[in-house]
Amino acid sequence: MLDSYFVQMxxxxxxxxxxxxxxxxxxxxxxxxxxxNLDAVAGRIAYExxxxxxxxDNPITIVTAAVDKILLLKPISxxxxxxxxxHVSWVGKSSMEVSLSVESNSAPNQWDSVLITNxxxxxxxxxxxx
Numbered sequence: 198m199l200d201s202y203f204v205q206m207x208x209x210x211x212x213x214x215x216x217x218x219x220x221x222x223x224x225x226x227x228x229x230x231x232x233x234n235l236d237a238v239a240g241r242i243a244y245e246x247x248x249x250x251x252x253x254d255n256p257i258t259i260v261t262a263a264v265d266k267i268l269l270l271k272p273i274s275x276x277x278x279x280x281x282x283x284h285v286s287w288v289g290k291s292s293m294e295v296s297l298s299v300e301s302n303s304a305p306n307q308w309d310s311v312l313i314t315n316x317x318x319x320x321x322x323x324x325x326x327x
Contacts, residue, residue: 201246201285201295205238210278210302219275226273231299231312236261238281239295239316246285246293247320258321262292265315271301273311278302292319 209216221227243259273279283297299312 198284198286201242203238203242203245203283205234205281207234207279207281209275216275224275226275231273234281235264235297235299235314236316238283239297239318242283242285242295243293243318243320246288256322259318260321261316262319263317265294265317267312267314269312271309271311273299273301279311280308286315291321292317294318 207215207219209219219227219230239261240259247257247259278301280300280302281297282300283295285293286296287294295316295318297314297316298310300308301311303309
């Protein structure tokens with residue numbers, strides 16, 4: 198799991214432009230934008246796990262097959278820094294589960310989990326039809 202661990206930072210407290218991209222008309226976080234980022238991080242972790250960079254013709258396509266239960270543990274504020282952390286938590290023959298957590302910076306060097314979820318990613322080889 199440690200080999201696939203990845204963290205994406207969102208410095209909302211210092212980057213006003215970034216904050217504006219993620220705030221909705223009510224002053225809350227745009228959930229759709231957060232879901233896009235969760236999906237992108239899960240995809241990056243899945244591709245990293247498959248290590249497709251060693252081949253010149255990339256025969257594998259990885260897609261999101263499912264998102265298991267999204268647990269919102271605390272309200273998410275766009276005025277605090279966020280980070281999405283994740284890793285591969287299970288691997289099958291053509292699928293894998295990527296566990297993700299969203300953490301909020303509530304104090305210097307203190308991160309609290311605000312959301313946890315699992316993405317099921319599926320790989321397809323380009324020569325397999327169907």
